[in-house]
Amino acid sequence: MKLFCSYGPVDCKAHFCVQRKALIATGVQQLMGSPEEKSGHYFTIWAPRQTGKTWLMRRIKQEILQQYSDEFTVLNFSFGALRGMSSPEKSTDFPPALSRLIQKSLPKKPFVKNWDDFSQLFSKTEGLWDRPLILLIDEVDTLPLDLIDLMVAQFRELYLERETNLLHGLALVGVRAILGIESKRGSPFNIQRSLQVPNLTQEEVKELYRQYQAESGQLIEATVVKQIYHTTKGQPGLVSWFGELLTEKYNPGADQTLDEKAWKLVWHFARTREPNNTLLNIIAKARDSDYQGFLTTLFTTSNIPFFFHQPKHNYLYLHGIIEPTLETLPNGETQDVCRFTSPFVQQCLYDALSQEIIGTETPILALEPLDELTEVFGEASLNLPALLTKYKEYLARLKAQDINPWQEQPRRKTDLKLTEAVGQFHLFSWLIDAVGRRCIVSPEFPTGNGKVDLHLRCGNQRGIIEVKSFVNSYQIQLDRKQAADYAKSLGVESVTIALFIPVLEETVLEKLSTVKVVNGVEVSVVAIGWV
Incomplete structure (x- = not known):
């Protein structure tokens, strides 16, 4: 029986897969070119980790061999074995490790001692081939950047002198460096011709799980498949990873339908106990001090414009952490804004960064020892204020013991005020410690627009806390309306706003703390001082 496969290239004979014929055809057309052009293109195939780049490269090769085997030679190999290789001492030196790989991978086992030898490999008169060559090289990002510069510069010269060589089409496969973003020279190729491997569509995800049901005979509720797509946004590696967890490791039994209960268990374990290389790589990059501040801001800011040329943006985008989303601004104009790539990535980063910034242990007890929270749970509904x-x-008790929870926390560069996300992470951590044994406390990302709500589910009681930073009195009015509209959409009669403000005067905090009914929803604002 076939299986889901989340690591390494998918083999459609052994794994559930979708053919992606249009994508393959695009790659073939790029390499072959049109009759009028008399040559193929030199371009890049790029995408984040575990999205099917190698699978696509191999399928393109198969398709070309099926259609043009008598006219072209097709060769593919990988630079993966060169991972960790250091740059040559002189820019003109040809790395011995690369020379050995070429000798191993190419026909006639040529010995390449310099860049002239490298170019001559493709010569019409002195090269290795007797017909036009289609070349695909995988894992190009493993090479040092300056070596990538040198190599692709050679390919560019070959492209400009196509009448003297047999390199008809070239595809370099990788994540980021092949686009020339970190190179002072930029990309040697036309980036517009680069081929990005897109996520799976909702129909493609449905097809994968349809194949499983047809082959195994086990039913999967349609809502579960829909949740998998929504959770991952169709990221191929994650879609198949959830398939592995759901149909193998946490499958309740072949005679049982895989329902919402099974899915919720898998969703929980995927966040807490199951290792995933792609996710671990994303979290490691997010923890980097160069990017952590930006990502924490993204949890609470909905209008950060996205620009591909902005170093932070393109780094996080090309590594599968954020993506541009086109939105219409209040003035009617459209603008690309930064969004997390999927709810699953967003949730896992929230968990990781909240622990990274705040920690998992409170320095003192979250509640007074004899506090039973009667005023919170004593009525039919939760009293979140x-x-x-x-x-x-709790914050006052910290201050009394000369403990500053905001010390060394991320602050805005413009005015050195604490970022809204810090308050959100800190409150979330405290809630877990204070009521986590009797309530489920979970961050929810209702719209993906830089908005995070803290949901509490305590038996039959339910409540919502929206965390905001004080801007001005007018903004509070807008926040109330937004919170009321959201609560109403969920059928909830009340919602509470935790308003962090850089003021400690209790009289100011009391005036800002209000209870108002907006569109039939009771909206409570609790002002919390921090500096």
Whole structure:
């Protein structure tokens, strides 16, 4: 029986797969070119980790061999074995490790001692081939950047002198460096011709799980497949990884339908106990001090414009952490803004960064030893303003012991004020410690627009806290309306806003703390001082 495969290239004979014929055809057309051009293109195939780049490269090769085997030679190999290789001492030197790989991978086992020898490999008169060559090289990003510069410069010269060589079409496969972003020379190729491997569509995800059901005979509820697509946004590696977890490791039994209960268990374990190389790589990059501040801001800011040429943006984009989303601004103009690539990535980064920034242990007890939270849980509905008052008391006890929870936390560069995400992470951590044994406390990302709500589910009681930073009194009015609209869409009668403000005067905090009914929803604002 076939299986889901989340690591390494998919083999359609052994794994559930979709053919992606249009994508393959595009790659073939790029390499072959049109009759009028008399040559193929030199271009890049790029995408984040575990998205099917190598699979696509191999399928393109197969397709060309099926259609043009008598006219072209097709060769593919990988630079993966050169991972960790150091740059040559002189820019003109040809690395011995690369020479050995070429000798191993190419016909006639040529010995290449310099860049002239490298170019001569493709010569019409002195080269290795007797017909036009289609060349595909995988894992190009493993080479040092300056070596990539040197190599692709040679390919560019070959492209400009096509009448003297047999290199008809070239595809370099990788994540980021092949686009020339970090090179002072830029890309030697036309980036517009680069081929990005897109995520799976919703129909393609449905097809994968349809294949499983047809072959195994085990039913999967349609809502589960829909959740998998929504959670991953169709990222191929994650779609198949959830397939592995759901149909193999946490499969309740072949005679049982894979339902919402099974899915929720898999979703939980995927976040907490199951290792995934792609996710671990994303989290490691997010923890980098160069990017952590930006990502924490993204949790609470909905209008950060996306620009491919901005170093942080393109780094996080090309590594599968953020993506541009086109939105219409209040003035009617459209603009690309930064968004996390999927709810799953967003959730896992929230978990990781909240622990990274705040930690997992509180320096003192979250509640007074005898506090049973009667005023919070004593009525039919949760009293979240009372719960936030307990949080304010906790902050006061920290201050009394000369403990500053905001020390060395990320601050905005413009005015050195604490970022909204810090308050959100800190409150989330405190809630887990204070009521985590009797409530499920979970961050929710309702719209993907830089908005995070903290949901509490305590038996039959349910509540929502929206975390905001004080801007001005007018903004509070907008925040109330937004919170009311969101609560109403969920059928919830009340919502609480935790408003962090860089003021400690209790009289100011009391005036800002209000309860108003907006569109039939009770909106409570609890002002929390921080500096």
